[in-house]
Amino acid sequence: MASFAERLRKRAGRLSRAQRQLAEFILHNEPRAAFMTAARLGAAVGVSESTVVRFAIALGYSGYPELQRDLQDQLRARLSAADRLVLAEERGERAETILDTVLRTDMDNIRATLTSLPRDRFADAVAALQRARAIYVVGHRSAAALAHYLGYYLQLMLRNARTLTQSGTVLEELMAAGPEDVVVAITFPRYARATAEAFQLAARRGARTILITDSVVSPLVEDASIVLPAKSESPSFADSLVAPLSLVNALITAVALAQPDKVRAALRELEDIWDRQGTYLKEERRSERIVGPGGPGTGDGLA
Template sequence: MASFAERLRKQAGRLSRAQRQLAEFILQNEPRAAFMTAARLGAAVGVSESTVVRFAIALGYSGYPELQRDLQEELRARLSAADRLVLAEERGERAETILDTVLRTDMENIRAALASLPRDRFGEAVTALQGARTIYVVGHRSAAALAHYLGYYLQLMLRNARTLTQAGTVLEELMAVGPEDVVVGITFPRYARATADAFRLAARRGARTILITDSVVSPLVEDARIVLPARSESPSFADSLVAPLSLINALITAVALAQPDRVRAALRELEDIWDRQGTYLKEERRSDRIAAPGDAEGEGSP
């Protein structure tokens, strides 16, 4: 998918004077322009709203909303945390109203994931995780929290998962990776170089690669066999990890339900260890939530 700048270069000779003025304004004021409505952008340049819409169509977009989304996605991949906070202030975000804005954005991110996630690719990811010799879960910066969460539960269930979140040693820890292994990479704008390097190494060594990221145009996509997109858009400088976490929860649950006997046995053994160690204040056998086929009551019931 061509970026705004690429589209602009291809169509520059065909643009009208007013459209060239719009292009120049956007390039010079990109952080602010990316969040302007068509009417506001037109007013800032001194052209009509319809001219802004025609400008977007001239660049090959379906309309101004698609152009705006493109600008925002490109911007999010480059902005520093401080820049993103400035943008939030420029959009008029306030501490007293931000709760509603953040929660609405999180809900929209989940709705978008539900609508866009390819079910067949999700199924392929579950199958790959089940059949892996070793699962490596790679995530850095804020995505490290998601990597730890996914790696923790895969290790509990399958006992063959390793979580790699240390940038300085991740390539060394992947030296033994091969075609029988699965590498799950988790990254969001601004994409971590350590995750990209690890993912590239895994792909080169023939490992099955699963990418959890914000978009199918993520720079790591070319090294991924399976891409599972989940938006991380946020009105704040901090990425929203709600939709990616929901996706990861679905992966964990699907893996467990695909082989309940194996997972239930592993969890019950762990429960006995935890009971002896007094790990929890109150005993809770979460393994019993995975019912054996045909169980109505007793040992296999939730």
């Protein structure tokens, strides 16, 4: 998919004077322009909102919203955490209203992911995980939390999963991967270099590669057998991992439902081990803490 700059280079000679002014403004004010509405962008340049819309179409976009998403995606891949916080301040985000903004953005991310994620690609990923001799789940920095979560449950169910989040040893461990194995990489802007290098190695070794990322234009896509995009847009410097986590939950559940007998047997064996080890609080112990020996109100309470 061509970027804004590539589209502009190809079509610059066919743009009107007003459209060239818009292009120049965006190139010199990209962090601001990426989050402007069509009306605000037009006002900043001194042209009408309809001119902004026609400019987007002239570049080959379906409309201004698609151009804006392209600018935002490219911007997120380059901005530092401090830059992103400055942008949030420039957009007027405030501590007293941010709760509503963040939760609404997370809901929008889930809706967008649900709408855009190809169902056949999801089914392919589930089938690949089922058939894999070994599964390697790779994720660094904030994505390490998702990698641990996915790897933990895959190991519980299938007993052939390894979670790789330590940059210094990931490449060495992936040297064992081959065509019968699956490598899952999880990464979001600004895309961890260690994850990209591990994914490239997995692809070179012939492993089936599954990528969970924010966009089909992620730099890791060329090494992926299967791409599962999940929106991670956020009004803050921290990426939203809500939609990616929902996608990971769906993968875990789909794998379990695809081979229920095997997973059920594994979980029952684990439950026996957990019971013997006292891994979880027993129901009667929780009740004793809520209602003490002297009756309601005399226990230690919830903790």
